[in-house]
Every structure is written in C-alpha cells, then in structure tokens.
C-alpha cells in the first residue's frame with residue numbers, strides 16, 4: 674500500500690490510466706527515484722556524450738590548424754599527432770607518414786567539396802561512442818561473405834579507394850588500427866550507412882535497415 678507522500682509523487686511512465694490494469698503494464702516510480710534516474714542520466718551524458726563530442730571537436734580544430742599552417746603545427750606538436758593517429762607519443766617511427774598524411778588531408782578536403790557522395794565521411798555524430806568494430810545492431814555480414822567476421826580476407830578496397838597512406842600494403846593492415854582516429858571516426862565503425870557500403874563496393878557488410886538512424 675502506498676503512503677500518501679509516495680502516491681502523490683508517483684509517475685505513470687507508460688502514459689496509461691492506473692485504474693485499469695488491463696490497459697497495459699504501468700511503471701510507478703517515486704519522485705526521488707525519478708530524480709536519481711535523471712541525475713544518473715545527466716552524469717552519464719556529461720561523462721560520455723559530452724566527452725566524446727569535445728574530443729571530436731578538438732580533433733577537428735587540431736586538423737584545421739595543421740592544414741592551415743601547411744603542416745607546421747603538426748610538426749611542432751608531433752607527439753600529439755602520433756598519439757591521435759598511432760597511439761604513441763613517440764613521433765620518431767612515424768615521421769615518414771607526416772607529409773603523405775598532410776597531402777591526404779588536403780585531398781580528402783577537396784573530395785568533400787567536390788564529390789557529394791563523399792560527404793558521408795562526416796556522418797559520424799559528434800556524441801557517438803568510439804567503436805572498434807561495426808555496430809551489429811545496424812549491420813550484418815553479406816549473405817555471400819564466406820569468411821570469418823574478423824577478417825577482410827585480403828580485400829583492401831575501402832582503404833585503397835582513397836589511397837590512404839596509413840594502409841600497410843605489404844601486410845594489408847592499417848598502421849592506425851585502434852588509435853583515437855580509428856575509434857572515433859569512420860574506420861573502426863565502418864560501415865554505418867548503405868552509402869558507405871555502396872561507395873566502396875564492400876563485399877562483406879550489409880546495412881540491416883533502410884531507415885537506419887545514420888542515413
């Protein structure tokens with residue numbers, strides 16, 4: 674039995690009338706529980722979505738500064754750049770990638786301006802969590818993909834199509850694997866829309882739903 678205080682603070686979250694239990698299951702919570710729930714939700718928003726969003730914004734600003742200074746800002750802050758792209762504060766093993774990556778940055782920028790289809794490059798929402806692999810809620814293996822899920826079986830089409838300098842052609846691996854860049858942007862989570870799959874003619878993945886939230 675409710676005491677009067679609890680009852681007056683009760684919320685019926687199902688939006689259905691309480692006096693007829695046959696009209697759906699109602700969930701009652703006290704004001705305190707509701708308050709705690711929101712506090713928890715708000716804290717999680719601050720700890721997660723806010724943090725991820727700020728990290729992406731900081732990345733975009735950093736890249737703009739590098740490109741606007743024709744690479745100079747990247748050289749001056751090399752340990753940060755290598756931490757972002759290679760998971761290491763030691764830039765020495767990665768110096769050979771600096772010029773190719775700078776040129777790649779300009780190339781991708783012009784592709785974004787020129788090729789409407791390529792705008793999907795910016796389709797990762799600012800506040801989405803970092804991901805190391807595709808979200809299986811929205812993608813599935815293509816029906817005729819006969820290999821394991823964790824391999825692309827010698828296919829390098831999506832990295833090769835944009836001539837990514839971070840692709841190790843000899844081994845068919847990504848030098849940036851599991852870095853901030855990989856996890857926060859498209860590489861780790863690829864694909865998230867059917868456009869991605871179509872653009873790269875990916876033989877491995879299919880998008881599950883037409884009305885995918887990222888489209």
Ligand code: SF4
Nearest residue numbers: 832837839840847860
């Ligand atoms: S997965 Fe690696 S090699 Fe492929 S596009 Fe991304 S960064 Fe480049």
Ligand code: SF4
Nearest residue numbers: 825828830831875877
């Ligand atoms: S196009 Fe598809 S199968 Fe080929 S490397 Fe990219 S993700 Fe793998």
